[in-house]
Amino acid sequence: MSSEDQDMSKNVIISRKTLVEVFFKSKYKSFDSKFKEIIDFVASQTNCPTQSRTDLTLQLRNFKRQFNTKWLLHGKHRERLFANEKTWLDGSCKFTRFVVINSGRPTSNFSDSSENSKRRKTSSLRAEMDADFLTYAAQMKLRSSGRTTEAQVIKKMSVCPKYAKDCFDISTEIKVKKISPREALSLLIEAQLSRKQYEIIRNYAKDIFPSYKLVQAEKALCYPKDVQVTETEAVVPLQSLLDHTATRLIHSQKSVLLTQSISSSDKIVLHTKWGFDGSSSHTQYKQKFISETADDKYMFLSSLVPLRLSYEKNDSTVVLWQNPKPSSSRFCRPISLQYRKETDELVKAKKQDIDQQVENLSPTKIKVNENVYEVVHKAIFTMVDGKLCNALSDTKSTLKCYLCNATSKEFNNLNTVLQKPVKNDFISFGLSVLHCWIRLFEFFCTFLINYPFRSGV
Numbered sequence: 001m002s003s004e005d006q007d008m009s010k011n012v013i014i015s016r017k018t019l020v021e022v023f024f025k026s027k028y029k030s031f032d033s034k035f036k037e038i039i040d041f042v043a044s045q046t047n048c049p050t051q052s053r054t055d056l057t058l059q060l061r062n063f064k065r066q067f068n069t070k071w072l073l074h075g076k077h078r079e080r081l082f083a084n085e086k087t088w089l090d091g092s093c094k095f096t097r098f099v100v101i102n103s104g105r106p107t108s109n110f111s112d113s114s115e116n117s118k119r120r121k122t123s124s125l126r127a128e129m130d131a132d133f134l135t136y137a138a139q140m141k142l143r144s145s146g147r148t149t150e151a152q153v154i155k156k157m158s159v160c161p162k163y164a165k166d167c168f169d170i171s172t173e174i175k176v177k178k179i180s181p182r183e184a185l186s187l188l189i190e191a192q193l194s195r196k197q198y199e200i201i202r203n204y205a206k207d208i209f210p211s212y213k214l215v216q217a218e219k220a221l222c223y224p225k226d227v228q229v230t231e232t233e234a235v236v237p238l239q240s241l242l243d244h245t246a247t248r249l250i251h252s253q254k255s256v257l258l259t260q261s262i263s264s265s266d267k268i269v270l271h272t273k274w275g276f277d278g279s280s281s282h283t284q285y286k287q288k289f290i291s292e293t294a295d296d297k298y299m300f301l302s303s304l305v306p307l308r309l310s311y312e313k314n315d316s317t318v319v320l321w322q323n324p325k326p327s328s329s330r331f332c333r334p335i336s337l338q339y340r341k342e343t344d345e346l347v348k349a350k351k352q353d354i355d356q357q358v359e360n361l362s363p364t365k366i367k368v369n370e371n372v373y374e375v376v377h378k379a380i381f382t383m384v385d386g387k388l389c390n391a392l393s394d395t396k397s398t399l400k401c402y403l404c405n406a407t408s409k410e411f412n413n414l415n416t417v418l419q420k421p422v423k424n425d426f427i428s429f430g431l432s433v434l435h436c437w438i439r440l441f442e443f444f445c446t447f448l449i450n451y452p453f454r455s456g457v
Helices: 016-025 031-046 050-059 061-073 078-084 086-090 115-121 123-128 131-144 148-159 161-168 181-190 195-204 212-220 238-252 254-260 344-359 386-392 414-418 424-429 440-450
Strands: 004-015 092-102 233-235 267-279 299-313 316-322 333-338 364-368 371-383
Touching: 004 016, 004 031, 016 031, 016 061, 016 078, 016 086, 016 092, 031 050, 031 061, 031 092, 031 131, 050 061, 050 092, 078 086, 115 123, 131 148, 181 212, 195 212, 238 254, 238 267, 238 299, 238 316, 238 333, 238 344, 238 364, 238 371, 254 316, 267 344, 267 386, 299 344, 299 371, 344 371, 344 386, 371 424, 386 424
Parallel strands: 267 371
Antiparallel strands: 004 092, 233 333, 267 299, 299 316, 299 333, 364 371
């Protein structure tokens, strides 16, 4: 004690009953933990410094032995102890009051001390006690303080050194999984990142993201072959587009093909839907086209969407892949993109051209490992709107039904409508909305108001 001098000047008298009351008020369960509360109480009454706690414990040793004997004698029963040991409880214990004279810088708590101070304060303890003794003492001290998790960790480390190495080996580095170029491409598209933005992100995590060149190479694999581009049109043959789509789907479902045990003789069917539509009022730029009739104000798009990849087995359809969002633009694959205005002549010509390509489609043969699979294509023309339906069925008026040519005046006369011939070639377009009478909702409201509801129905 270089900075503190202790002067034992006065004594502190504390009754045994007070000490016992402190024992019973403790929140701990074990006897030693409860008795520690008595030591802390006496230390606060006598101003005992941390360095002299050992001397204080020795002064309480006789009281501890007597109290433990009487406590066990009465079956650890508080009321029985107070009733039968009144004479002993009325007695008192004498303790020395410590007077601390500060001369210099005050000492700090052990937890607030620096690393060098902690080593200096524990040097004598480490020199006198071996490692097993200190480890067990730390374990029991943590357990008595309610910190059971830390106590269990110290116990496991002392029993199994391999456990300590696995937990605290600083040489063990965390392995970060690097994403594939395909996953990086998906991230780049979903987040709509530019090349510069992606490279900035990659500079902070090169061990996670692949280089942009690998992402570009993966992006090139997403393009079909035989793409023809002019100044007013970009077209890909339907056969090439479907071959590319089928190949990508088959390779993405490679694990499913292996688990399903599909043989090379089983024909896989790729169901797709296709259609076209026009748009206008696009931004016109001053850059001139070679053709004087070309105009970038209008655009006409033909596209298809894959719906399902399946095959027949034991008179049942087994689905290998199902489009989760068949109406999403993310799955839309362009067939052609033209700077042309949507007209009846253009619609009919494009319909005839794609129909011809659909009739001439041939199966796609795809090799996966040692197996060769054959994919048959089934394309359905269903992506249409009312304007296209009228153009393809030669219906001049938008108030006429493209299926039966009924006019708005004839819709209320059911007998006249039922006698009209139906164009079966256009039934695949769906029912014309003109047949849904404009006052149909009013009819349902009137029907429900006048319907005799019954209780419990």
